[in-house]
Amino acid sequence: METVTLPRIVIAGTNSGCGKTSIASGLMAALTERGLRVQPFKTGPDFIDPTHHSVTCGRTSRNLDPFMMGESGVLGTFASASAGADIAVIEGAMGLFDGINGTDFSSTAHVARLLQAPVLLVVDARAAARSVHAVVCGFQTFDSRIRIAGILFNRIASVKHREMIATEEFVPALGWIPRQQGPEVRSRHLGLVMAHESDGMKSYGPVVRESCDLDRILDVARSAPPLAVPPAGKTPGGDERVVIGVARDNAFCFYYQDNLDRLARAGAEIRFFSPMEDTLPEVDALYLGGGYPELYAQNLEDSRCRHAIHDLADKGMPVYGECGGLMYLCGSVSIDREYRMAGVLPARVEMTKKIQALGYVKGNFTGRQGGWAGSASIRGHEFHYSRAECDPDARFAIRLTQGKGIQGGNDGLTEQNALGAYTHAYFSDAFCRRFVAAAAAFRRNR
Numbered sequence: 136m137e138t139v140t141l142p143r144i145v146i147a148g149t150n151s152g153c154g155k156t157s158i159a160s161g162l163m164a165a166l167t168e169r170g171l172r173v174q175p176f177k178t179g180p181d182f183i184d185p186t187h188h189s190v191t192c193g194r195t196s197r198n199l200d201p202f203m204m205g206e207s208g209v210l211g212t213f214a215s216a217s218a219g220a221d222i223a224v225i226e227g228a229m230g231l232f233d234g235i236n237g238t239d240f241s242s243t244a245h246v247a248r249l250l251q252a253p254v255l256l257v258v259d260a261r262a263a264a265r266s267v268h269a270v271v272c273g274f275q276t277f278d279s280r281i282r283i284a285g286i287l288f289n290r291i292a293s294v295k296h297r298e299m300i301a302t303e304e305f306v307p308a309l310g311w312i313p314r315q316q317g318p319e320v321r322s323r324h325l326g327l328v329m330a331h332e333s334d335g336m337k338s339y340g341p342v343v344r345e346s347c348d349l350d351r352i353l354d355v356a357r358s359a360p361p362l363a364v365p366p367a368g369k370t371p372g373g374d375e376r377v378v379i380g381v382a383r384d385n386a387f388c389f390y391y392q393d394n395l396d397r398l399a400r401a402g403a404e405i406r407f408f409s410p411m412e413d414t415l416p417e418v419d420a421l422y423l424g425g426g427y428p429e430l431y432a433q434n435l436e437d438s439r440c441r442h443a444i445h446d447l448a449d450k451g452m453p454v455y456g457e458c459g460g461l462m463y464l465c466g467s468v469s470i471d472r473e474y475r476m477a478g479v480l481p482a483r484v485e486m487t488k489k490i491q492a493l494g495y496v497k498g499n500f501t502g503r504q505g506g507w508a509g510s511a512s513i514r515g516h517e518f519h520y521s522r523a524e525c526d527p528d529a530r531f532a533i534r535l536t537q538g539k540g541i542q543g544g545n546d547g548l549t550e551q552n553a554l555g556a557y558t559h560a561y562f563s564d565a566f567c568r569r570f571v572a573a574a575a576a577f578r579r580n581r
Contacts, residue, residue, distance in 0.1 A: 136363045136364065136365060136366070137214060137363070137364045137365075137366060137367075138361050138362065138363055138364070139213070139214050139217065139361065139362040139364055140361050140362075141174075141217050141220060141221075141222065141223055141359075141362075142221070142222045142223070142353070142356035142357040142359060143217075143222065143223040143224075143225065143250060143252045143253075143356055143359045144222075144223075144224060144225070144252060144253055144254070144255060144284075144352065144355060144356040144359070145178075145225045145226075145227055145243060145246070145247045145250070145252045145253070145254045145255070146158060146159040146162065146224065146225065146226050146227060146254075146255050146257065146287075147227035147230075147231040147243045147244075147247070147254050147255070147256055147257065148227060148229070148230060148231065148256070148257045149230055149231070149256065149257070149258055149259065149270060149274065150229070150230045150259075151229050151230065152259075153257050153258065153259040153289060154257055154259060154289040154290065154312070155226060155227060155257040156184055156187075156226060157339045158257055158287055158289060158310070158312060158339070158343060159188075159224060159226035160184075160187050160188065160191055160226075160339055161339030161340050161341075161342050161343030161344075162224060162343050162347070162352070163175055163188060163191045163192050163224050163340075164191045164338075164339060164340025164343070165340045165341075165343045165344040165347070165349060166222060166224070166349070166353075167191065167192055167193070167340075168340055168344070169349070171221040171222055172194070172219060172220045172221045172222075173191075173192045173194065173220065173221070173222055173223075173224055174192070174194050174216055174217045174220035174222070174223045174224075175188030175189065175191070175192045175194065175196040175197075175223075175224055175225075175226070176188075176196060176197050176198070176199050176213065176216070176223060176224070176225040176226070177196055177197075177198055177199070177225070177226050177228070178198070178199050178200065178225060178226070178227050178228045178242075178243045178246045179198070179200055179227075179228035179229070179241070179243075180198065180200055180203060180495070180515070180516040180559065180561075181198065181228060182388070182389040182390070182391075182425070182559075184196075184226060185197070185198065186388070188226070191340075194216075194220070195216070195392050197212050197213075197216045197392060197393065198212075198391055198393070199212060199213060199225065199246050199250075200241060200246075200561070201240065201241045201245055201246065201249070202235060202240065202241040202495050202514065203495075203514045203515060203516070203561035204393075204561060206249055207365050209246060209249050209250075210249060210250075210362070210364045210365060211364065211365065211367055212393060213250060213362075213364070214362075214364040214367070215367060222353070222356055223252075225246065225247075225250070225252065227243030227246075227247075228243055229242075229243070230243075231243050231244050231247075231254065231256065231274060231281070232244050232277065232278065235495060239278075241495075244278060244280075244281050247281055248280050248281065250359075250362060251359060251360050251362055252359050253282050253283075253284035253285075253355050253356070253358060253359060254281060254282060254283045254284060255283075255284065255285045255286070255287055255309060255310075255352065255355070256271070256274055256283050256285070256286050256287070256306070257287045257289055258270060258271060258286055258287070258288050258289065259289050259290055260288045260289060260290055260291055260296070260300060261289075261290040261292070261314065264296065264299040264300055265299065265300070265302070265303065267288065267300060268300075268303055268305055271283075271286055271305050271306055272305050275305065275306055283306055284306075284307070284355040284358070285306060285307045285308070285309035285310075285351070285352065285355055286306050286307065286308050286309065286310075287308075287309060287310035287312065287347065288300060288308060288310065288311050288312065289310075289312045290312065290313075290314040291311050291312060291313050291314060292313075292314050297311050307351070309347060309348050309351050309352055309355070310343070310346055310347035310348065310352075311346055311347075312342060312343070312346045312347070313342075313346065375402065375575040375578075376402050376403075376404060377402060377403055377404070377419040377420065377571055377574035377575050377578055378403070378404045378406050378416075378417065378418045378419050378420075378574075379398060379403040379404070379405055379406070379418060379419065379420045379421070379422055379570070379571075379574060380406050380407075380408055380415065380416055380418035380420070380421045380422070381395065381405050381406065381407050381408070381421075381422045381424070382407075382408060382409070382410050382421070382422070382423045382424065382460065382463075383407040383408070383409065383424075384409035384410065384411055384412065385411075385426070385427065385430070385431060386410065386411055386426050386427055386428045386430070386431040386434070386435060386459065386463075387410065387423055387424050387425070387426040387428070387459055387460065387463075388424070388425075388426040388427070389424050389425035389426050389457075389458070389459065389559065390424045391561060391562075393561070393562070394560075394561065394562040394567075397562050397564060397567045398422075398562070398567050398570065398571065400567075401564070401567040401568050401570070401571045402571045402575075403420075403567075403570075403571050403574070406418055408440075409440075410423070410435060410438060410440045410441065410444070410463065411431055411434040411435055411438050411440070412438070413440060414439065414440065414443070415440050415443040415444060415447070418452075419452070419453075419574035419575070419577055419578040420452060420453040420454065420455075420570065420571075420573065420574035420577065421444065421447075421448075421452065421453070421454045421455070421456075422455050422456075422460075422570075423454070423455070423456035423457070423459070423460025423463055423464065423555075424456075424457060424458075424459065424460055424559075425457055425458035425459040425460060425559055426458075426459040427459065428459045428462050428463050428468065428476075429462070429468060429470055429486050429521070432468055432470055432474035433474065435463060435474070435476065436474045436475050436476070441463075441475075441476060441477040441478075442477075444464075444477045444479065445477050445478050445479055448464075448477070448479040448550075448551060448552070448553045449479075449551070450581065451551055451552050451577060451580075452552060452553075452577050452581075453507055453552045453553075453570060453573040453574055453577060454479060454552065454553035454554070454555075455553075455554050455555075455570065456553075456554070456555040456556075457515075457555070457556050457557070457558060457559050457560060458517070458518075458519055458556075458557050458558075458559055460555060461480070461484075461523070461541075461548065461555035461556055461557060462476065462484045462521060462523075463476050463477055464476065464477050464479040464480045464553060464555045465477075465478075465479075465480050465481075465482040465483060465484050465523060465548075465555070466478045466480075466481070466482065466483050467483045467484070468483075468484045468485075468486065468521075469483065469484065469485045469486065470486045479550060479553045479555075480548045480549075480550050480553060480555050481525060481526035481528070481529050481548070481550060482523045482524060482525040482526065482529065482541075482548055483523070483524050484521050484522070484523050484524075485521060485522055485524065486520060486521050487520050487521060487522060488520070489520070490518075490519075490520055491519055491520060491521060491522050491539070492517045492518065492519055492538070492539040492540075492557065493517065493518050494516065494517065494537075494538060495514075495515075495516050495537060495538065496513070496514065496515050496516055496517050496535055496537060496538030496540070496546075496558045496560075497512070497513065497514045497515075497535065497536055497537045497538065498512070498513050498533050498534050498535035498536050498537070498538070498540075498544075498546065498558075499511070499512050499513065499533070499534060499536075500512075500513060500532055500533055500547065501531070501532055501533065501534050501547075506532060506549060506552055506554065506573075507552060507569055507570065507572070507573035507576075508532060508547075508554065508566060508569055508570075509565070509569050511563055511565045511566045511569065512563065513533060513558060513560050513563075513566070514560065514561055514563075515558045515559045515560035515561050516558070516559055517538055517539060517540070517557045517558055517559065518559070519557055523541050523542070523548070523557075525541065525542065525548060529548055530548070530549050530550075531545035531546060531547050531548060531549065532546075532547035532548075532549040532554050532556075533545065533546040533547030533556055533558070534546075535558075538558065539557070540556070540557055540558065541556070541557055546558050552573060552577070
């Protein structure tokens, strides 16, 4: 076992919307301003908040999710990503104890227990005074395995408001954040805007610096005990090396860094490109992640890249797309009108005003139908406002045991060696090896 002695702290909330994202980002910024190397993390399957963390800290934020990664995977990613850092700040998701299907599993509390990390609880004090202590006491005693080491009271209206709350103290108050401080970060249908569209979160650093006791917060983080971590496993790669093109621009921006790292360890050179702006680079396979293709449908239709992707897919190049990538691989996307996409997969996509699916996903690639993906298992999540209308003879490579997928529990629409799914997957080693092997086979035979 490896022992990690890094100071660490979890920023959790009583509920969604209490302000933990802005406070966590502000704390990361304030500690970075002090000259500390801050390693950021986010619990749960979130793509957007980690982009703000990464910009703020200058280190890539990683997700920590026991459902997708397994408990040993959480510990392994925490240890490897934290190398060289002075402190780890982990932003929670939803309320502290909110896990899968009303359980504790994969909750922020679950991650805090795995990391043996003290918790700072963000409490929204708006429209309340002494009653906030009832909330604090309830959270403090709910699960004795969680150490709530301090409270960050948010949205304090005035000096008088603070004084009324401070009359009593059941857990040390380490922060009093005023209401309506800091710039607002816009939201859209999948959450906040991405970090490249707004630096608002980073600007919360001065708010936290002036409103929180950073020295006491650092003392809390340093109180975390040594953490035993299983030795890191290795992803064996083949002798051949391949180039996998990864779409990365404003339309395709949802990626887990762990996925890219595992592909690299399996033998892939990652080559980023923009389907909107670039010509398609020389690659042996393609990975099109999620994002917002519906916001850039005209650009994607006008780009010559979609024709190049169609032609290479028609020649048997391995192509993997998820959610936004799935949409782009289909024949068209309907928004205000119908926009032509790459036409690789036999389906048309329609944007909807209501959410179509949200939650964790698990299942299996269906052997022969899965093509190069074989019969590997798959875990991830889905979150989208679109639906795909597939051709009558459409084939699916993934059968879900949990989640909705494209239709009726089927996901992974496939044509030749192209595969598109609504699932945002956390890649397994087996999947990465098969993807790289398929790319190598295409490279040899093209």
